[in-house]
Amino acid sequence: MTDKLVQADKLVLLGQLSAGIAHDIRNPLAAINLNLQILKRNLPKDSPEHSFVDIALQGVERIHRIVEVSLNFSKPTVIEVSKLNINSLIPVVLDLSASAIKRKNITIELDLADKLAEISADAKQLQQVFINLLTNSADSIKDTGTITIKTYLEDAMKSDEKDFVVVAISDNGCGIAEEDLSKIFNPFFTRKADGTGLGLPITHRILHQHGGIIDVESTINIGTTFYVKLPVYVEY
Secondary structure (H helix, E strand, O other), X not given: OHHHHHHHHHHHHHHHHHHHHHHHHHHHHHHHHHHHHHHHHHOOXXXXXXXXXXXXXXXXXHHHHHHHXXXXXXXXXXXXXXXXXXXXXXXXXXXXXXXXXXXXXXXXXXXXXXXXXXXXXXXXXXXXHHHHHHHHHHHHOOOEEEEEEEEEEEOOOOOOOOOEXXXXXXXXXXXXOHHHOOOOOOOOOOOOOOOOOOHHHHHHHHHHHOOOEEEEEEEOOOEEEEEEEEEEOOOO
């Protein structure tokens, strides 16, 4: 529990820091983008320099995307909770993640528990959690693979602990190196060439706000499973 609180505090501080940096980057980045656009328009149509300008513009767009994600990461989020059955979110999340999944030959397998206990949560925030995890799973699969989504109830081990509703998202992708497992929830840590390194930290923060937990198991060249655990709704 102490480690999770330290991680949450770290995310808040890094969010504030990244917001300050992002604001400082925005204006000069806009000027660079504008001047590159002007340069591109003024180049002769057959100029070989077009390819160099295009590469620079792609770099600017990538920086812009990182800035926007950083700003969103730094904003305090207000959760609007209601009672819900987490199974009801799965079809919505699959629709919203369709573009990432359909780029490859990925099979989705569902194993959703019947009569699952309700939780108290912000549906839109949890949608973002599962979209992030599904996108990660899709990215880890090279060409063809399977993503399995399973829901079940995890009973408390002790009388003073909570029961949890668990969503396990598994893939048979490339897996995560053992030395990286302790870093994947750190802001800006990524092994993806085009990644921001903020998807999993945002996921961690949302779940922390819900009193939830996220665990991960992974083996290189076998696959990864993320376990999202959310406390069962208890009416007092």
